[in-house]
Amino acid sequence: MSIPTLTPSSALRVHDLRVAYDGTEVLRGVDLELRTGEWLGLIGPNGSGKSTLLRALVGLVPSAGGVELGQGGRPGPTDLSLMPQSPELPPGMTVVEYVLLGRTAHLGWLRQESAADRRVATDVLRRLGLASFAGRPVLQLSGGEAQRVVIARALAQQSPVLLLDEPTSALDVGHQVEVLELVDELRHEDGLTVVAAMHDLGTAARYSDRLALLDRGSLAAVGAPREVLEEDLVSRVYGHPVRVHELDGHLVVVPAPRAARHTPTAPVSLADRRQGAQTDQEVS
Amino acid sequence: MSTTYPPRTVDELDRAAERAFRLPAAAVLGSVAVLLLVGMVSVTQGAAGLPVEGVVRSLLDALPGVHLHQTLTDQQQAVLWQIRLPRTVLGALVGGSLAMAGAGYQGVFRNPLADPYLLGVSAGAGLGAVLALGFGLDLSWGPVDALPAAAFLGALVAVTASVVVARGSFRDPATLLLAGVAMAALFSATQTYAIQKLDESRSREVLSWLFGRLATNGWHPVVLLLPYVALAGVVLLLHARHLDVLRLGDDEARSLGLHPARSRLVVVAAATLLTASAVSVSGLIAFVGLVTPHVVRLLVGHSYRALVPLSALVGAAFLAFVDIGARTLAAPAELPVGVITAFVGAPFFCIVLWRGRYGA
Secondary structure, eight states, rough: OOOOOOOOSEEEEEEEEEETTTTEEEEEEEEEEEEETOEEEEEEEESSSHHHHHHTTTSSSSSSEEEEEETSOOOOOTTTEEEEEOOOOOTTTHHHHHHHHGGGGOOOOOOOOOHHHHHHHHHHHOOOOOOOTTTBBBBGHHHHHHHHHHHHHHHTTTSSSSEEEEEHHHHHOOHHHHHHHHHHHHHHHOOOOEEOOOHHHHHHHHHHEEEEEEETEEEEEEEEEHHHOOOHHHHHHHHHOOOEEEETTEEEEEETTOOOOOOOOOOEHHHHHHHHHHHHHOOO | OOOOOOOHHHHHHHHHHHHOOOOOOOHHHHHHHHHHHHHHHHHHOSSSSOOOOHHHHHHHHSTTTOOOOSSSOOHHHHIIIIIIHHHHHHHHHHHHHHHHHHHHHHHHTOOOOOOTTTTHHHHHHHHHHHHHHHHHOOBBBBOOOEEEEEEHHHHHHHHHHHHHHHHTOSSOOHHHHHHHHHHHHHHHHHHHHHHSSSSSHEEEEEHHHHHHOOSSSSHHHHHHHHHHHHHHHHHHTTHHHHHHHHHOOOOHHHTTTTOOHHHHHHHHHHHHHHHHHHHHHOOOOOSSHHHHHHHHHHOOOSSSHHHHHHHHHHHHHHHHHHHHHHHHTTTTOOOOHHHHHHHHHHHHHHHHTTTTTTTT
């Protein structure tokens, strides 16, 4: 599968992006540069503007400010593909038909899908191990299967940037990992750039090269997961004290009891934490 | 990923990809066959029956390069060519137009209840007809008589008013629908008021038009209707793919590269033109536009690329069939065809719903 390559440095530049719903600002001037091939995790509490940011990038909500491709120009559906949070699965539509709809931007105003478009759809389905699903109605799929089919449709769009809006929120742990691993694999194989709004901070940290933390429509921090997942910052933005642990080399963010005091430190290992807890008990 | 798959699966995959959104040939052939059969029955049945063989000879003889010995009398030839055939063709055109417009509206509004009269077409056409038949409003223009002209313009005025009330926005189908409901109410009320002002014979004439009645003046209405049906029909067929993308909802359609508002505008315009021109020569024929797409869905599934053309064929056959009854059941009097479409269509639709196969 051929994906058009961009300049190596920047896939997308967002400059002072603002979105207002009925006069209420939901995004208050977001500046962001997306590097080609990276996985950028969008985190932030509910209502912080994660979905709005993704929707503004593809032009689903009217926005002020600039969204520009790395090589210049406004992005279109062949540059960005969006995997919506709760995709619509129309009754009676088969998996391969659903994936073929991803070719819409590649067809003219009136044209039908060509043999080449069908080829793209079958290739994607085969690649995602969905070949035997092709003729099944999308409505009869399980949550995990449906999510893979939606990814297949996004891939059929053949755009170099993939925007995922909470791709795993409806899935159990096993299927979450399966879907995210798949996206990661595709990213490495095809040189895709991924922006994913994610709920679970640990998962976000694990898959993202960088995290962007949104706080009421503004970026509170952008950087490597270890820099962004800083206890004080996350506690403040989420409005609840959290502890950041390290477990098997991965960051884990857990809520702390309301009363607990937390000291602004760099992430520490779980063992250190336990020791700390014991010390606390001893003190009390 | 270099996983190998059993060839059986790959075959299935390729076949599924081939079938995707395709118009099933069997369904097309089947509905064309039914349409021809209904057409044959329609031209031979009536006040005076015509012999099938003679009709076939006469019809085939009209094809370029075919010459057959004729067995119909001159009078029978006249009945066939001046009365029966134009009437049958008109019925098929009107039925096909309404069914296709219904499929278009259902796709655009993503609503199974949508029918071609949704945005006020019926009420607008009705008011136009009342003004023309009852009050002598004469908008006749060139070859177009006063009644069809008034009905056609009334329909377009009502739909345009709905669109204007919705501030010209095709982004929000719900607002457009509600504007249509408001306009339909306004035009219907005006129409009812106007009918009350008429004397009895004129109001009877108006009512019989409102119940749906195919025009009987030979090829004239067919010729009037044909350019609109051809133009709007082609536009609708070419936009069936847009309707398939719209099934994902406006947001997803937009992120895939469709302009939902633009597609909706084009489809609504084409479907309205089809409906208005059909209504102008047939009055208000109920149910064809609503039910036909649903029946076709049961046969071939939900893809609009199959739904729109097949609805046209099935709607054409259905109305031509029902019109046989309208002409013969109470002969020599004629029953309003719109009443029979509802009499036949409603119970049939009820059975379909009762058996619960819809939406499977």
